[in-house]
Amino acid sequence: xxxxxxxxxxxxxxxxxxxxxxxxxxxxxxxxxxDIIKLISQKKEEPKFLLDFRLKAFKKWxxxxxPNWAALGYKKIDYQDIIxxxxxxxxxxxxxxxxxxxxxxxxxxxxxxxxTEQKKLTNVAVDAVFDSVSIATTFREELAEHGVIxxxxxxxxxxxxxxxxxxxxxxxxxxxxxxxxxNSAVFSDGSFVYIPKGVTCPMDLSxxxxxxxxxxxxxxxxxxxxxxxxxxxxxxxxxxxMFDTNTLHAxxxxxxxxxxxxxxxxxxxNWYAGDEEGIGGIFNFVTKRGKCLGKRSKISWSQxxxxxxxxxxxxxxxxxxxxxxxxxxxxxxxxxxQQADTGTKMIHIGPKTKSTIVSKGISAGKxxxxxRGLVKMGxxxxxxxxxxxxxxxxxxxxxxxxxxxxxxxxxxxxxxxxEASTCRISEDQxxxxxxxxxxxxxxxxxxxxGFCRDxxxxxxxxxxxxxxxxxxxKLEGSVG
Amino acid sequence: MQSKMKESDxxxxxxxxxxxxxxxxxxxxxxxxxxxxxxxxxxxxxxxxKSTLSKIIAGHPSYNITNGDxxxxxxxxxxxxxxxxxxxxxxxxxxYPIEIPxxxxxxxxxxxxxxxxxxxxxxxxxxxxxxxxxxxxLEIVKMDHAFxxxxxxxxxxxxxxxxxxxxxxxxxxxxxxxLDETDSGLDIDALRIVASGxxxxxxxxxxxxxxxxxxxxxxxxxxxxxxxxSDGQIIKTGESDLALELEEKGYxxxxxxxxxx
Numbered sequence: 158x159x160x161x162x163x164x165x166x167x168x169x170x171x172x173x174x175x176x177x178x179x180x181x182x183x184x185x186x187x188x189x190x191x192d193i194i195k196l197i198s199q200k201k202e203e204p205k206f207l208l209d210f211r212l213k214a215f216k217k218w219x220x221x222x223x224p225n226w227a228a229l230g231y232k233k234i235d236y237q238d239i240i241x242x243x244x245x246x247x248x249x250x251x252x253x254x255x256x257x258x259x260x261x262x263x264x265x266x267x268x269x270x271x272x273t274e275q276k277k278l279t280n281v282a283v284d285a286v287f288d289s290v291s292i293a294t295t296f297r298e299e300l301a302e303h304g305v306i307x308x309x310x311x312x313x314x315x316x317x318x319x320x321x322x323x324x325x326x327x328x329x330x331x332x333x334x335x336x337x338x339x340n341s342a343v344f345s346d347g348s349f350v351y352i353p354k355g356v357t358c359p360m361d362l363s364x365x366x367x368x369x370x371x372x373x374x375x376x377x378x379x380x381x382x383x384x385x386x387x388x389x390x391x392x393x394x395x396x397x398x399m400f401d402t403n404t405l406h407a408x409x410x411x412x413x414x415x416x417x418x419x420x421x422x423x424x425x426x427n428w429y430a431g432d433e434e435g436i437g438g439i440f441n442f443v444t445k446r447g448k449c450l451g452k453r454s455k456i457s458w459s460q461x462x463x464x465x466x467x468x469x470x471x472x473x474x475x476x477x478x479x480x481x482x483x484x485x486x487x488x489x490x491x492x493x494x495q496q497a498d499t500g501t502k503m504i505h506i507g508p509k510t511k512s513t514i515v516s517k518g519i520s521a522g523k524x525x526x527x528x529r530g531l532v533k534m535g536x537x538x539x540x541x542x543x544x545x546x547x548x549x550x551x552x553x554x555x556x557x558x559x560x561x562x563x564x565x566x567x568x569x570x571x572x573x574x575x576e577a578s579t580c581r582i583s584e585d586q587x588x589x590x591x592x593x594x595x596x597x598x599x600x601x602x603x604x605x606x607g608f609c610r611d612x613x614x615x616x617x618x619x620x621x622x623x624x625x626x627x628x629x630x631k632l633e634g635s636v637g
Numbered sequence: 638m639q640s641k642m643k644e645s646d647x648x649x650x651x652x653x654x655x656x657x658x659x660x661x662x663x664x665x666x667x668x669x670x671x672x673x674x675x676x677x678x679x680x681x682x683x684x685x686x687k688s689t690l691s692k693i694i695a696g697h698p699s700y701n702i703t704n705g706d707x708x709x710x711x712x713x714x715x716x717x718x719x720x721x722x723x724x725x726x727x728x729x730x731x732x733y734p735i736e737i738p739x740x741x742x743x744x745x746x747x748x749x750x751x752x753x754x755x756x757x758x759x760x761x762x763x764x765x766x767x768x769x770x771x772x773x774x775l776e777i778v779k780m781d782h783a784f785x786x787x788x789x790x791x792x793x794x795x796x797x798x799x800x801x802x803x804x805x806x807x808x809x810x811x812x813x814x815x816l817d818e819t820d821s822g823l824d825i826d827a828l829r830i831v832a833s834g835x836x837x838x839x840x841x842x843x844x845x846x847x848x849x850x851x852x853x854x855x856x857x858x859x860x861x862x863x864x865x866x867s868d869g870q871i872i873k874t875g876e877s878d879l880a881l882e883l884e885e886k887g888y889x890x891x892x893x894x895x896x897x898x
Contacts, residue, residue, distance in 0.1 A: 175646075298710070350747075436683075547683070584698065584699065584736050585735050586737055588697055588719060588735075589731065589734070589735035589737070589747075590697065590737070590745075591696070591718065591719035591723070592695045592696070592697075592718045592719045592720070592723050592729050592755050593720075593723055593745070593749035593752070593805060593809070594720050594723035594749050594752030595720055595745075595748055595749055595752055596720050596807070597720065597754075598663045599748070602740070603737075603744075603748070604737060604740060604742050604747070605738060606739070606740075607738060607739025607740035607741075607788070608739050609739075610739045
């Protein structure tokens with residue numbers, strides 16, 4: 158076919174975040190045991206309650222089995238062959254950005270996340286996490302004026318221990334699942350957000366996670382608390398260098414929304430996905446969950462998952478408060494030999510709760526893309542409603558797509574609606590666009606973004622543009 | 638009049654073209670030359686190769702050229718991609734315009750127009766300038782602005798799809814337009830709109846090939862030549878009265894012509 162040659166001619170842009178920052182790091186020895194956990198806790202000068210939290214989680218983890226129900230196949234992970242703490246060597250106490258190693262600032266610069274006062278993004282506050290530690294958080298003073306706390310979770314442990322003790326592990330308990338237990342035992346850093354009562358956060362908050370070391374795992378922990386009648390929009394971005402080994406990333410994110418509060422959590426995940434033969438790439442096992450604790454509270458997840466060799470991720474909502482709202486908007490794109498098993502859980506507990514699920518899976522190459530979702534109506538969820546729409550798009554004839562919707566209703570007076578579709582980019586559609594002067598690759602990405610439009614509309618503006626570009630980039634050369 | 642036209646170089650030359658799909662021969666030696674200002678009509682039974690000819694000229698990847706050449710403005714374009722052909726000024730109006738869910742018609746038209754403008758070394762248009770241009774062109778096909786915000790051809794009626802094709806032709810200002818059964822599925826009013834649109838867009842520098850089954854389009858747009866196709870070949874060429882003769886005598890008459898060949 159004519160197109161095949163064209164595809165081969167297209168210069169594939171390599172993963173552009175694949176560089177490694179050459180920086181002296183402090184790493185602890187490989188392996189996992191109680192002493193390692195004590196060492197991590199000690200390095201972070203943690204209070205006793207947190208060490209206990211970790212040790213308890215570790216005990217639970219040891220008794221648990223790695224889950225195997227997902228439609229994923231991968232080499233067994235050797236948990237003793239991972240470094241659980243790796244931090245760039247810096248001065249003991251950093252009081253301002255001027256003292257941050259320029260190499261680190263340069264790294265984030267290259268990633269498009271400038272941190273310095275002169276160059277920092279003007280409309281969004283950033284917490285930059287490098288391997289196991291948070292490097293810098295911008296706009297802290299400005300946010301503090303509004304009573305908003307935005308800092309690394311390590312700092313929050315020191316300065317806001319009461320909040321951490323009150324909320325940590327209340328949405329995702331350590332025993333929740335294998336990877337959550339592991340994270341609870343060894344988490345090193347992540348972001349903490351607290352929005353006080355009645356405050357609308359004056360700017361978007363964002364965390365940027367960068368894995369740099371090839372042999373250490375990243376286990377970040379994020380906790381966001383939105384008090385009564387407050388609201389916040391939070392963005393998360395992730396990249397990693399290209400290594401031919403697999404790096405484990407097991408994060409936990411907990412969101413709590415009280416009465417009339419709303420949290421919007423958006424992710425663009427672009428971890429290194431491995432090469433065309435499936436060598437290397439991040440193993441991304443993430444537990445994200447939000448608790449709509451208050452009346453009329455709202456938690457909205459939107460995600461664009463394009464990276465990682467393996468993605469295992471189900472951002473969920475526990476809808477407890479009366480009339481609370483949960484949303485999940487997802488685009489998951491897999492190419493080459495990537496595998497994704499992703500979706501959501503909407504657990505309707507309170508009455509008149511509402512949830513919306515819109516999932517768009519795109520599989521190209523020889524990849525495997527599964528949607529897995531649970532909608533549950535509890536006995537008290539009277540008058541509750543769910544709407545789910547799960548669409549899959551196949552590109553080429555070697556990719557696969559699955560949809561696994563689970564529905565459990567214990568409440569006859571509730572409504573659950575599920576729609577699903579599968580489509581393929583047809584040669585006729587491509588020819589139509591091409592015959593209007595639109596280049597082959599652009600035609601494909603036009604159709605893919607058209608397919609994802611319902612989700613992109615939910616993303617914050619700059620994110621949506623980035624997501625669009627990212628998809629186009631990821632698909633280069635994938636259609637023949 | 639004819640000799641005057643031929644003082645200029647041809648826009649399109651199809652020379653002894655044979656083509657197949659899945660090893661099945663469809664075209665068996667077609668030759669056709671279009672000069673600036675000319676309107677050609679191609680008629681023939683379903684399955685005679687009319688649509689295939691138009692798709693091959695536009696570069697459809699499903700067909701292989703087994704023999705012969707297609708030249709556009711003197712250059713052989715056999716190996717050009719469909720988008721390159723479009724950018725350089727070849728337009729195919731689809732018999733069945735394709736629906737593209739989620740892609741806004743406006744954005745599609747803008748990207749397409751800009752691809753052509755870029756080729757012509759004209760400045761590419763931003764959303765605002767394009768809005769202006771497209772408003773003007775909407776007039777030609779009497780389309781409502783609301784069509785622009787819908788997905789490409791999705792949920793359009795048959796007539797709306799065809800008008801959308803002519804809108805694209807108006808925006809791209811091609812050197813040659815091949816309109817594949819643009820008249821089919823149109824009521825009388827829509828047919829008049831489409832026909833007058835085509836006339837407005839074409840001029841002494843452009844060429845048009847109308848593929849049609851019906852005289853009624855040719856009543857609106859009078860062709861200089863009428864070609865009758867059968868089994869992958871042009872079996873008869875005449876002036877516009879050939880179409881009338883064909884309408885009167887039916888395709889059975891052409892079947893007898895083949896026997897004579």
